[in-house]
Amino acid sequence: MPRWLAEAVAVPAAAQAAVTPVLVLMSGQLSLVAVPANLLAGPAVAPATLLGFAAALIAPVWPEAAQVLVIPAGYAVGWIIMVARWAVNLPLATVPWPGGLAGLGLLALVAVGAALVLRRRVWRAVVLTVAGGALVAVLVLRPIAASWPPRAWLMVVCDVGQGDGMVIAAGPGQGVVVDAGPDPVMMDRCLRRLGITDVPLLILTHPHADHVDGLPGVFRGRRVGAVVVSPQHTATRHPSRLSADLSRRRVPQWTAHPGTRWRLGPSEVTVLAPDPTKGQSNGQGEGSAINNSSVVVHVRWRAGSALLSGDIETEAQRDLLRGPLPRADILKVPHHGSPRQDPAFFSAVGPRAALISVGADNDYGHPAQPTVAILHRLGAHVYRTDRSGDLAVVDHDGRLAVLTRGR
Ligand SMILES: [Zn+2]
Ligand SMILES: [Zn+2]
Numbered sequence: 001m002p003r004w005l006a007e008a009v010a011v012p013a014a015a016q017a018a019v020t021p022v023l024v025l026m027s028g029q030l031s032l033v034a035v036p037a038n039l040l041a042g043p044a045v046a047p048a049t050l051l052g053f054a055a056a057l058i059a060p061v062w063p064e065a066a067q068v069l070v071i072p073a074g075y076a077v078g079w080i081i082m083v084a085r086w087a088v089n090l091p092l093a094t095v096p097w098p099g100g101l102a103g104l105g106l107l108a109l110v111a112v113g114a115a116l117v118l119r120r121r122v123w124r125a126v127v128l129t130v131a132g133g134a135l136v137a138v139l140v141l142r143p144i145a146a147s148w149p150p151r152a153w154l155m156v157v158c159d160v161g162q163g164d165g166m167v168i169a170a171g172p173g174q175g176v177v178v179d180a181g182p183d184p185v186m187m188d189r190c191l192r193r194l195g196i197t198d199v200p201l202l203i204l205t206h207p208h209a210d211h212v213d214g215l216p217g218v219f220r221g222r223r224v225g226a227v228v229v230s231p232q233h234t235a236t237r238h239p240s241r242l243s244a245d246l247s248r249r250r251v252p253q254w255t256a257h258p259g260t261r262w263r264l265g266p267s268e269v270t271v272l273a274p275d276p277t278k279g280q281s282n283g284q285g286e287g288s289a290i291n292n293s294s295v296v297v298h299v300r301w302r303a304g305s306a307l308l309s310g311d312i313e314t315e316a317q318r319d320l321l322r323g324p325l326p327r328a329d330i331l332k333v334p335h336h337g338s339p340r341q342d343p344a345f346f347s348a349v350g351p352r353a354a355l356i357s358v359g360a361d362n363d364y365g366h367p368a369q370p371t372v373a374i375l376h377r378l379g380a381h382v383y384r385t386d387r388s389g390d391l392a393v394v395d396h397d398g399r400l401a402v403l404t405r406g407r
Pocket of ligand 1: 163164208210211311335336
């Protein structure tokens with residue numbers, strides 16, 4: 001390989017190599033395409049930046065020239081986007097990497113092996129940079145990352161963007177998963193941070209994409225004991241794909257019935273709704289019938305309780321008010337804090353803390369300001385995943401408290 005080419009390859013590769021250990025340990029994945037993708041995209045970065053900047057500078061005084069300048073800048077940006085799309089869609093673009101000390105040990109072994117095999121100075125420099133990056137990861141990032149999950153966590157609302165994905169503690173390495181969020185990678189990462197390898201129970205509150213599309217992330221390297229679904233599960237087009245997926249994975253599937261109760265580790269989970277023998281409550285909005293069919297569960301711990309309410313809207317909330325509705329210290333606010341809420345439902349539950357799972361700048365305007373205002377008026381402290389990242393419910397001296405991971 002000519003010297004100039006070796007160096008042209010080595011510089012972006014070294015930059016990528018330096019951050020790789022940090023990325024691997026934070027995400028639990030090793031990207032196999034980062035270096036080639038950076039090499040391909042690299043030549044377009046300078047023209048995109050310089051031409052774009054020049055166009056922005058002269059646009060106020062000479063707009064016609066700026067219009068000409070942005071054309072090649074647009075091509076350069078287009079190339080970078082094309083490379084990025086190609087890279088993420090490649091099969092095996094990322095491979096899972098063990099977390100913790102095992103992952104670090106493996107990384108060190110790979111680095112030593114590579115240093116022995118590679119003779120060229122530039123490549124040895126790359127390997128040394130990897131080792132340096134790993135050291136930073138161990139000495140600086142690991143202690144910071146080690147503060148999560150908090151000790152004695154009982155429930156975590158994962159920051160999965162716009163959607164719901166939650167985990168209820170069910171013993172060491174075990175968690176009941178309630179909804180899987182919209183994205184497998186985000187759901188898998190949250191479970192990995194919590195050290196969950198076994199999911200005795202997976203509850204899918206209702207078959208909307210923001211609650212079920214992250215399903216493959218739950219199954220990634222984990223055993224799932226059984227899946228509980230809402231009666232609406234088989235009634236719509238989308239879930240038939242979901243049902244097929246679940247049967248392919250050979251996981252038993254049950255329809256939720258009010259009164260069903262599981263005791264798992266420190267948690268007792270009871271199904272409150274919906275009642276499949278009663279007709280479903282239609283609402284005015286699109287998807288309201290499915291939202292109102294959400295599986296609602298009450299979770300009890302020694303230190304208190306929580307109500308997880310899926311995406312139920314005003315109609316299903318009123319149905320719940322007719323039955324014996326238990327109070328709860330923590331409310332997972334229905335439907336990402338949408339405006340369709342019954343204040344009487346909130347006050348009947350009487351939560352001290354309200355958890356809203358919501359994506360930043362989402363298209364739905366969730367959470368609605370009036371909804372947040374009602375919760376504040378009732379004296380509930382409102383926590384949001386878009387502002388605070390993962391939210392953990394912990395037992396703090398015999399009383400439930402909420403801790404945030406930060407973004
Ligand atoms: Zn939803
Ligand atoms: Zn929904």
